[in-house]
Amino acid sequence: MINHLFAFEYKDARRTTTGEPNKHTGNRSIAGQAYMFWDDVERDAWVVGNTINYDKHSDKRIRTSKQELRSLHQGMSVPEYEDYIDSLEFTKCTGS
Secondary structure, three states: OOOOEEEEEEOOOOOOEEOOOOOOOOOOEEOEEEEEEOOHHHHHHHHHOOOOOOOOOOOOEEEEOHHHHHHHEOOOOHHHHHHHHHHOOEOOOOOO
16 A cells, blocks of 8 residues: 555644544544655645745644544544545645
C-alpha cells in the first residue's frame, strides 16, 4: 500500500468543534478539512501556501499523519473515519 501524506486545514480556531459527539466517547471532531497528497513537496507547498511568516503552531494549515488526523476526527467512529479517509481525493497544490 502506498503511504499517502495528509494535511489539515482548521475552519476557525484549533479547538472549534463540529458535528455530533461520538456516541461512545462523547468527543467531537475539530472543525476543518483533511487533504491527501502524493508527495511531501506538494503537501508542504500547500501547507505553507502564501504565508509570509509560517508558524506551525498558529497557522490554519498543518502537516499531519493518518494517525494524528484521527485525533482531529474523534466525533467519528472508526469505520466512519476509515470511510472518510477512503473518500478523500488527492489534492494538487495551487500555491494557496
